[in-house]
Amino acid sequence: MLRTIFLEVTAVVATLCLFGAVTLVGPGRLAALRTELRPRLRDSAPYLAVLIVVLVLNSVIRDSAQQLSWRIGFEITYLLAAYDAGVVAAIQSIRSQAATTYFSSIYVYGYVFLLVFPILAYVSLSDRKPFQRLVVAYSLNYFLGLTLYILFIAYGPRNWDPVLYQNFLYDWAATSGTSNEYLTSEVNSRTNVFPSLHTSLSTTVALFAYKTRESYPVWLAIAAVLAASIIVSTMYLGIHWAVDILFGFLLAGLSVYVADRYVD
Amino acid sequence: MTNSDTASSLSRRAVLAGAAASAAATAGCVGRLQRIGTESGRSQLSLEITALPVDTDPYGIQIAQQLRANLEAVGVDVRLSLVPTTQFTEQVLLNHDYDIYVGQVPFVLPPDPDALYPLFGSRYASDPGWQNPFGFASDTCDDLLGSQRRDAGGERRQAVTALQEELARYQPISPLVFPERLTGVRTDRFTGWDPDDRAPARGGPTRPHNLLLLDRVDGAPPTLRLATADDRLTGNRNPISAAYQPEGSLLDLVYDPIALDHGTEQLPWLARDLTWVDSGDLLEVEIRLRDGLRWHDDSPDQPRRLSAFDVGFTYEFLQDTSLGAASEPIPTERFRGPVSLVDEVTVENASRLRLTFTETTRPVARRALTVPILPSHIWDDRTRLVDGPNRAGRTTVALTAANSSAIGSGPFRFETSDDSSIELIRFEPHFLWAARGSTPGPGANETASEDGSPFSIFDAFDGDTDDDSDAAVANETATRPAAGATASADVAPPPEPYGTAPPFTTITLETVSTTSVVGLVASGNADATLGPIRPRVKTAADNSSEIELVESRPNAFYHLGFNTRREPLRHPEFRRFLARLVDKSMLVEESFDGYGSPAASPLAETDWIADSLRWDAETEADPLFPFLGSDGELSVDEARERLRELGYRYTSNNELVS
Numbered sequence: 001m002l003r004t005i006f007l008e009v010t011a012v013v014a015t016l017c018l019f020g021a022v023t024l025v026g027p028g029r030l031a032a033l034r035t036e037l038r039p040r041l042r043d044s045a046p047y048l049a050v051l052i053v054v055l056v057l058n059s060v061i062r063d064s065a066q067q068l069s070w071r072i073g074f075e076i077t078y079l080l081a082a083y084d085a086g087v088v089a090a091i092q093s094i095r096s097q098a099a100t101t102y103f104s105s106i107y108v109y110g111y112v113f114l115l116v117f118p119i120l121a122y123v124s125l126s127d128r129k130p131f132q133r134l135v136v137a138y139s140l141n142y143f144l145g146l147t148l149y150i151l152f153i154a155y156g157p158r159n160w161d162p163v164l165y166q167n168f169l170y171d172w173a174a175t176s177g178t179s180n181e182y183l184t185s186e187v188n189s190r191t192n193v194f195p196s197l198h199t200s201l202s203t204t205v206a207l208f209a210y211k212t213r214e215s216y217p218v219w220l221a222i223a224a225v226l227a228a229s230i231i232v233s234t235m236y237l238g239i240h241w242a243v244d245i246l247f248g249f250l251l252a253g254l255s256v257y258v259a260d261r262y263v264d
Numbered sequence: 265m266t267n268s269d270t271a272s273s274l275s276r277r278a279v280l281a282g283a284a285a286s287a288a289a290t291a292g293c294v295g296r297l298q299r300i301g302t303e304s305g306r307s308q309l310s311l312e313i314t315a316l317p318v319d320t321d322p323y324g325i326q327i328a329q330q331l332r333a334n335l336e337a338v339g340v341d342v343r344l345s346l347v348p349t350t351q352f353t354e355q356v357l358l359n360h361d362y363d364i365y366v367g368q369v370p371f372v373l374p375p376d377p378d379a380l381y382p383l384f385g386s387r388y389a390s391d392p393g394w395q396n397p398f399g400f401a402s403d404t405c406d407d408l409l410g411s412q413r414r415d416a417g418g419e420r421r422q423a424v425t426a427l428q429e430e431l432a433r434y435q436p437i438s439p440l441v442f443p444e445r446l447t448g449v450r451t452d453r454f455t456g457w458d459p460d461d462r463a464p465a466r467g468g469p470t471r472p473h474n475l476l477l478l479d480r481v482d483g484a485p486p487t488l489r490l491a492t493a494d495d496r497l498t499g500n501r502n503p504i505s506a507a508y509q510p511e512g513s514l515l516d517l518v519y520d521p522i523a524l525d526h527g528t529e530q531l532p533w534l535a536r537d538l539t540w541v542d543s544g545d546l547l548e549v550e551i552r553l554r555d556g557l558r559w560h561d562d563s564p565d566q567p568r569r570l571s572a573f574d575v576g577f578t579y580e581f582l583q584d585t586s587l588g589a590a591s592e593p594i595p596t597e598r599f600r601g602p603v604s605l606v607d608e609v610t611v612e613n614a615s616r617l618r619l620t621f622t623e624t625t626r627p628v629a630r631r632a633l634t635v636p637i638l639p640s641h642i643w644d645d646r647t648r649l650v651d652g653p654n655r656a657g658r659t660t661v662a663l664t665a666a667n668s669s670a671i672g673s674g675p676f677r678f679e680t681s682d683d684s685s686i687e688l689i690r691f692e693p694h695f696l697w698a699a700r701g702s703t704p705g706p707g708a709n710e711t712a713s714e715d716g717s718p719f720s721i722f723d724a725f726d727g728d729t730d731d732d733s734d735a736a737v738a739n740e741t742a743t744r745p746a747a748g749a750t751a752s753a754d755v756a757p758p759p760e761p762y763g764t765a766p767p768f769t770t771i772t773l774e775t776v777s778t779t780s781v782v783g784l785v786a787s788g789n790a791d792a793t794l795g796p797i798r799p800r801v802k803t804a805a806d807n808s809s810e811i812e813l814v815e816s817r818p819n820a821f822y823h824l825g826f827n828t829r830r831e832p833l834r835h836p837e838f839r840r841f842l843a844r845l846v847d848k849s850m851l852v853e854e855s856f857d858g859y860g861s862p863a864a865s866p867l868a869e870t871d872w873i874a875d876s877l878r879w880d881a882e883t884e885a886d887p888l889f890p891f892l893g894s895d896g897e898l899s900v901d902e903a904r905e906r907l908r909e910l911g912y913r914y915t916s917n918n919e920l921v922s
């Protein structure tokens with residue numbers, strides 16, 4: 001069951017990437033990849049290795065991290081709810097069928113595309129810096145995110161108050177016949193709320209898109225719109241609090257800053 | 265949090281504006297943000313409410329939110345903590361580290377009043393599990409709990425009535441709502457879900473033993489697929505350790521009891537027959553087991569038969585899982601009430617044994633026959649003492665083991681599990697169907713009776729739990745002819761209506777959130793929902809002709825549980841005040857969408873309900889402690905006035921101080 005959903009996401013994202021590769025990256029850069037891909041990857045191998053280690057670590061210790069979290073972490077749902085200042089409720093008040101469909105698709109498919117496409121785009125550049133920096137920034141996002149998830153346990157709005165906050169992702173999954181809520185509930189543990197990794201990674205990609213706007217001017221516009229939509233979607237769907245978003249921005253800023261300094 | 269049963273620890277949580285990072289961590293507990301710098305020694309009264317998140321329980325959280333809002337309105341510093349079920353078990357049931365929780369009792373069937381014995385008896389106040397997690401101690405209640413156990417007929421009824429009234433007066437818990445459960449079922453593969461269509465019905469459509477009675481649509485695959493939000497069984501299949509989980513999990517199909525509750529009767533299950541001996545001051549039951557009972561790990565190389573020694577072992581073991589190794593017995597964390605009824609176990613031979621009961625009556629004593637029988641060859645090795653990872657003090661391997669392989673003797677055996685699902689396989693040699701040869705399994709012909717009695721004898725239970733006038737009937741062994749044809753005249757027929765193999769060989773249980781549960785059924789990936797689902801399942805059901813909603817009424821009532829060890833919850837008057845902060849009628853209407861009934865007694869849905877505690881349908885108010893307000897709106901002035909009467913004061917900021 002989970003496998004079919006993964007296949008679905010993979011298919012959609014692969015199609016988008018292919019389209020993006022042809023239109024945004026362009027045939028010239030793609031052709032160069034035929035000879036350049038290997039040496040470029042080899043040069044960036046240490047960075048990629050770190051990213052892979054972080055991702056593997058993330059998936060291996062996720063369950064035990066959860067338990068550790070309940071031993072040593074801070075339970076802060078009540079704080080996030082108190083300092084949300086009505087932001088999530090305001091965003092959810094724009095509820096409509098169209099908005100639900102848009103934000104749900106963006107949350108599930110758009111997010112994966114936003115993260116995967118830059119890898120493809122930057123490996124296609126002869127300048128290796130953006131690629132390496134991106135990889136470092138991803139690693140930092142995941143590593144710091146995981147650390148914060150251990151230190152702070154919280155549930156999102158949809159788990160806090162079913163009257164005040166709706167679970168629109170469920171509505172969408174139920175009406176569209178897919179079970180994406182199933183996907184996200186399995187992929188993201190329900191207490192991994194603070195900070196929002198969707199926000200931090202999307203913002204990271206958007207910041208990189210700004211830095212590489214000369215190579216990929218159209219991508220900057222796409223990335224900005226996608227990132228903004230993803231960030232709003234996490235709140236519209238009742239998954240994150242406004243405070244999670246705020247700390248997501250900080251995490252993104254920090255990751256990009258460190259990646260810039262480190263890869264020089 | 266260790267050592268937290270003190271008043272000072274209650275003042276620990278005031279919110280430090282946004283400065284999460286600066287708060288000092290307390291080692292060994294889920295971090296609390298410490299109050300740094302209280303003004304002038306007097307600190308605001310603070311309380312923590314523990315509840316489950318929406319994904320696990322969509323109803324409890326709404327009660328918790330109402331209580332939180334109303335407590336805040338009267339100037340209490342409230343912290344609402346959302347925890348997953350594992351943490352709920354740990355904090356509430358094992359370590360008693362909570363102030364107030366919102367939860368459900370584990371009852372599925374209408375309980376016998378004796379179910380209140382371990383729940384409120386003071387001798388259980390420091391024991392883990394559903395044994396008085398409130399730390400409640402009242403001599404009057406203890407006396408009444410004892411009387412209802414000993415007395416029969418009118419005397420017992422009086423004791424039960426008085427007990428309910430005492431409990432209502434002292435409010436160790438505040439009963440709120442008996443939920444009506446909706447179960448979403450698909451009818452394209454299996455039919456016959458509604459137990460009300462089968463008399464005598466008991467429990468909802470997914471009560472494990474009711475599943476055995478389903479019909480399969482022709483041509484449908486023989487796999488029953490269930491979806492639940494309760495993730496306990498994927499990680500822990502220990503039938504005797506404490507868990508915040510309703511009774512009647514699928515483990516009931518893995519472990520067999522001596523007798524099975526069925527309707528208002530009991531059916532002899534592992535027992536071929538039961539003979540009650542009641543000589544006035546001594547109540548005993550003689551159990552004769554069925555022949556050819558096997559454990560799931562039985563094999564030709566290593567025969568594993570279920571014998572009276574296993575049964576005897578189980579009762580001894582549940583009373584002390586260290587089997588004498590510990591200085592004080594370390595009993596099971598579940599079934600404490602039923603087990604405490606058994607005074608002595610005498611094993612006569614491999615198929616016969618006798619249970620001698622403490623001073624009690626037959627309708628109560630028979631509760632002891634429903635505990636799961638454990639294989640001694642597995643649990644015998646689990647007596648070692650360990651420091652419980654989640655429990656204060658010493659415990660045994662038996663109570664901390666995950667019991668992953670779950671070897672039992674039941675109609676289904678555990679096959680496999682992963683993070684989010686488990687799979688059970690039909691146990692072909694089970695007595696329910698092996699003897700009939702309907703599903704030939706190994707050893708189907710080996711079930712010949714040892715003593716060659718010409719026909720089987722059932723103990724026909726009178727089954728009347730609600731009228732005790734017959735409780736003292738002595739030396740009764742009713743007989744009835746064997747029902748249905750059997751392969752061999754010597755073999756006891758299986759208890760009707762369970763005598764035919766269910767139309768599925770595999771049961772899968774998928775764990776998701778309460779919202780996705782419905783999605784799985786709607787999308788055709790599950791046949792039924794197990795456990796609570798959100799009311800809006802109705803829309804999914806309306807949109808599909810293949811989904812039906814079956815209503816049932818589990819007795820798992822929602823309540824506020826108070827930790828009466830702590831200030832200010834140790835004062836009954838304060839608990840009574842808290843009870844008046846929740847509008848039960850409004851809850852049913854709004855949070856439960858009408859699917860439930862407000863209640864003032866734990867026995868509200870039984871025939872034992874005390875007249876004085878019946879819900880007043882006219883005023884729609886609690887007969888003893890009506891809501892301080894109307895239509896869900898708290899009358900803040902009135903509530904504050906009550907608190908002042910109780911001796912509390914308000915600061916200039918309207919914060920409540922003691």
